[in-house]
Each structure stands twice: as C-alpha cells, then as structure tokens.
Amino acid sequence: MQGLSIPQGLNLLIPEFGLSVMALALMVLDLFFDAKRGKALMALGFVAAGVALGSLGLAYNAPEAYQGLGALWAVDPMALFFKAIILGTTVFVLMLSIDYKPASELRHPGSFTALVLLSAVGMMLLVSATDLLMIFLSLELVSISSFILVGYERRDLKSSEGAIKYFLFGAFSSAIFVYGISFIYGALGTTHLIDIRPLLGEGPALMFLVGCLFLVVGFGFKVSLVPFHFWVPDAYEGAPIPVTTYLSIAPKAAALGVMARVFNHLIPHTQLDMQTLFAVLAVATMTVGNLTAIFQTNVKRLLAYSSIAQAGYMLIGFVTANQLGREGLLLYAFVYVFMNLGVFTVAMAVGNEDGYELEAFDGLCRRNLGLSLLMASFLLSLAGIPPFAGFIGKFSLFAAAVKDGFWWLAVAAVLNSVVSVYYYMKIAYHMFFRNPRTLEPVRTEILVTGTLAVAALGVVVIGLYPEPFIAMAHLSTEFLPVSVPLP
Secondary structure (H helix, E strand, C coil): CCCCCCCCCHHHHHHHHHHHHHHHHHHHHCCCCCHHHCHHHHHHHHHHHHHHHHHHHHHHHCHHHHCEECCCEEECHHHHHHHHHHHHHHHHHHHHHHCCCCHHHCCCHHHHHHHHHHHHHHHHHHHHECEHHHHHHHHHHHHHHHHHHHCCCCCCHHHHHHHHHHHHHHHHHHHHHHHHHHHHHHHHCCCEHHHHHHHHCCCCCHHHHHHHHHHHHHHHHHHCCCCCCCCHHHHHHHCCHHHHHHHHHHHHHHHHHHHHHHHHHHCCCCCCCCHHHHHHHHHHHHHHHHHHHCCCCEHHHHHHHHHHHHHHHHHHHHHHCCHHHHHHHHHHHHHHHHHHHHHHHHHHHHHHHHCCEHHHHCCHHHHCHHHHHHHHHHHHHHHCCCCCHHHHHHHHHHHHHHHCCCHHHHHHHHHHHHHHHHHHHHHHHHHHHCCCCCCCCCCCCHHHHHHHHHHHHHHHHHHHCCHHHHHHHHHCCCCCCCCCCCC
C-alpha cells in the first residue's frame, strides 16, 4: 500500500503554518481567559506575527532552501516582499489593538487576534499562489476573517451595517471570480497558471478573455478599485479603528501582489490587450476617491476615500507591466504602510476620546503639538509633498508611466495629487487654525507612541534617503518561474 504523497515545497510555507497553529491555539485559550487578562492573548498574537516576520529572513539567507516552487505556490523575492508588508502591518495593528480599549471592555480578544492572524495567513498564501483555486481559497480565508472583524463591535449599528455591506459585496465578487475560473478552465482545461500561457496558442480565446475580466472584478474588490469600492467607506467607518487600519493596508497590498504575479508575469495583460482597461481603472479610481473625499466630514470616511485614491496611484505601476513600473509599485506599497499606519494611529488617539468627526481635531496643536506635527507630516506624505516618502513613491510611479508612453495617465495622477492636497489640509486646518473644544491634553499609550515613532521614521528617512529602499524594491521584482515559455 503506497503512503500518502506529501505536497511539493511545504517547507516554503513555514510562516503560514506557524501562524495558523497559533491562531487555533488562541481560539482555544480564549475560552479560558477572562476579559481582564485578554490582552495577554493579543500579546501572544503580536509575538507570533513578529516571529513569522523574522522567519522570512531564512528565505533571504538561504534562498536555495526557502525559495522555490511548490505544488500550487511560489516563494520568490516578490512574494517575500509582500509577505513582509503583510506581517509588518499585522504586528503594528495588534500593537494598536492592545491599546485600543481598556481590558474590561475587550470582547473575546483571543478570537479577535486569531482572526487577524488567519487573515494574514490568507494574504500570505495569496501573494504566493500560482493556481486559480489556491487564489480563490486564499481570498475566501481573507474575506471571511475580514467580514467578522468589521462587525466585531456587535452593539454598534455602524459596525453591523459595514459588515453586512462588506459581506454582500464580497459574496458577489467571489461568485464572479469563481465564474471567471470556470471560463478559464473551460477554455484551457487547467487552473494552474504556470501551465496556462503555453496553451494560449496564436491568441487567447474569447472564453479565456471573459474569464480574465471576471478575475479582475474579484481582485478589484480587494484592492477597492472603482467601481468595486462601494463597501469601503461604510466598512472603514463601522469597523474598530485597528481593523480599519489593517484593511486599508494589508489586503490592498496582497491583492496588488497577486495581480502582479497573474497579469504581469504568468498571463501578462499586455498580451491580452488589457493595458488600456487597467489604465482607465487607475484614473477612475484615483479620481472618484479624491473627489468624493473632499465632501467628507468624518475622518474615517475621508481616509477611506483616500485609500481608494491611493489604490489608483499604485495601479499605475501595474499598468506599465515593466521593471520600472513594478519597482514603483513595490516602493509605493512599502511607503504606503508607514503613511496610512501613521494617519490612522493619530485618528485612533484622538477619536477614542472625541469621536472621528473633523471637529474632534479642532485645536489639536494646543492639546498635543507633537501629535499634530506627526499628523501633518503623514498627510503631506500622502499628498506627495517633498521631502516626505510619499513624494518618492509617486515620482517612481509617474516616471514609469511617462517612460512607457502613458503620459496622460501621469498627468491625471499629478492633477489628482493636487486635488488631494485640499482635503488632507482640511484636517491640518482643523488642527492648527480652529479653537479646541477642550484644553484637556490628548495622551497616547506606549504602544501607540511606538507605532507613531516607527511610522514617522519611515516617512522621513525614506523621503530623505531613498536609495536603499529603491534598491530593495529593485531586488524584489523577481518572479518564479524565472521565465515562462511564450506561445
């Protein structure tokens, strides 16, 4: 009797296995820990994510053992880069979660932490996936965890409303994604992406092209591209703000990572004549996001539309489908972690006491000058103003567009960046030029302070000395397999 065969390359997924085991353990421990000791479970999750992040160093130090192709996945420099972004975001979000509420107000902290870790596992599998079924299962793991996290504050009607809208849009996009997989399988008889390109022959069949368009819908939901973005403002506003921070960074990065693998490498969109489609989606996304943000009076909703616009900028690097474009995409995704982490952390520090309306930021400079200056620097970076990191990221993306002949896309992005200055500076106006409603100082806990320090350091250092980070992005653009046979 033959033994069960072990899937190829399981050693490549050591961080994912470790986090999955820890998530299950936290769910069990949650049954025995009361709320007052629940922060210890969050701390365990934080340590587990940190250890997983550190373990990625094994793949860099011993690439022959920890980089390669598995049965349905590939671990290469591109995957490792996005896994580092996902795990880094997870670490800081769990730090913020520990200080989000007093221990007595925490509800099932072990389950909350487990859901964050399982979502991270799904995203890590997603950026490595080389099979459409693996991509779908990874997306579902991310989505189901995220639905629950958005509605975690069950007594808050906005949280429940945001979760329901997120679930409905997510279910719809998942159905379309599966339908797209069925079209591709019907056209070529396989879901393994490495095998697809050689099967295309002289040109892609109509059924295959329709399947690819349906895949774009599924990915567009996760990246929050227009017109698949309607769930974003309500979900961001209703979710606990650490969850909002998480959703604004990690799933977006993961979806862009898998889109780059699928449509830049394994079945390049340039071969499918879809380059113009993605360029139009980029312009629509940044334009709708920026113009709608102008009219928002709630900071969480304003930053939600800001994150939609930022997705449009990042899509520029994906549109060009060349080395320079991918470098710009990776660099901006890395910079985006620090910028968004910073603005949402400041919003959490202020909003936990005063709510998330713009008026809560009135006169913040007189209540906590340091917090006001940090917020201003993060906002200027998001707007792409030098000498902050956002300028370097946007410059890389816009340069890639111009070099590839998409000058109109670069012009549209520059104009949108100008528009964004208005609503970002609207927050600054409230902080520095409005009288405070109270003079009680805004205080930050130690983990929140640490998160702000890291975010500020990233925004300033990358802006002033970008060369090492540009080199890092350059080295992280490599895919496995190294070459895909042309039809």
